[in-house]
Amino acid sequence: MRMKISQINIYQHELNVTGNAYEMSHSSINSFTSIITEVVTDNGMKGFGETCSVGPVYQQEHALGAVAALSELAPHLIGENPLLIESVNRKMNQTLYGHLYAKSTIDVALWDICGKFYNCRVCDLLGGAINEKVPSYYAIGPATPADTAEIAMDKIGHGYRRLQLKVGGRHVDQDIESCHRVAENITRDIKLVADANRGWTTQDTIRFSRACCDIPLVIEQPCNTFEEIESLKGKIYHPVFMDESALDLNAVLRCINAGAADGFGFKLNRMGGLSAMRTIRDICRSRNLPHTCDDSWGGDIIAAACVHVGATVEPHLLEGVWIADSYHDHHYDEVNPVQVKNGFVDVPENPGLGVIPDVSIFGHPVFSV
């Protein structure tokens, strides 16, 4: 069927953090700016995508950068067939170099439209859900050892089977102490991750790994650069996952070929959307590399996209699908919210992404074409 993209609306929406600020080694944030893309077709169908960077210093992505990139791209996409996702991605790459996190919102919106058009879920278009619920995990911000251990036990009580301790941004001995306190209390079936979000030196990482050598855990993105992390090979006791260094598909291949990554924390928007994540999923399967299917932050739209692709990952390779729902105060779709229940997220049931956002809460578009 010949269908055309007739309109693209870009919204800007604030997501406030409930309770304490969201903390990582380099930042402490109380409110996130989410950019939402609405693609409308000439027969009245709508698809949605979303990108929400974790402030301006987490990585190269920037909320207003997404608006600028989408303003550049959108006029070139009017009249394109939304069912031909690869074709539209090609058009975007011919129009603007880079800015995958902005292009991904269009990509995800097109998968949403395709699902609605073919009356099937995005996970079905991606090959089919292996499970109808995916495991999530909880990220615990830097805190005292006693508080970290208490939060860890509380989250295990709420059903989480994987805990990510945010480390870095303070003396590494405090991270070591927190990690030991948590490990003393949990059983070995709970997966433990120490995520420095680029905040350690190689020296810190070696010191941490040696001091925690008897604790089975994964170290995630300890240092800023690929080269620093690659240099840790043979010097530490723990598997290393890449997150912020996995900037795109080429960077993922580089990490794999160098043997520098034992797994990944993926951010769907950073990779370029669902199309890119499908490729990355298949590459990781061919090398038996475990990974997450996350995004850095955001509401129900991006959460649904992560859950759909996560549901299609071999369960023994799916580390989890982190979503921000427990950290913010409202859903875009109060009827079909994407949320963690007992440590898991149900795969949405409705066609497409399965989320129907109430766009009235986004206000007027900041850009329309």
Ligand SMILES: [Mg+2]
């Ligand atoms: Mg991470």
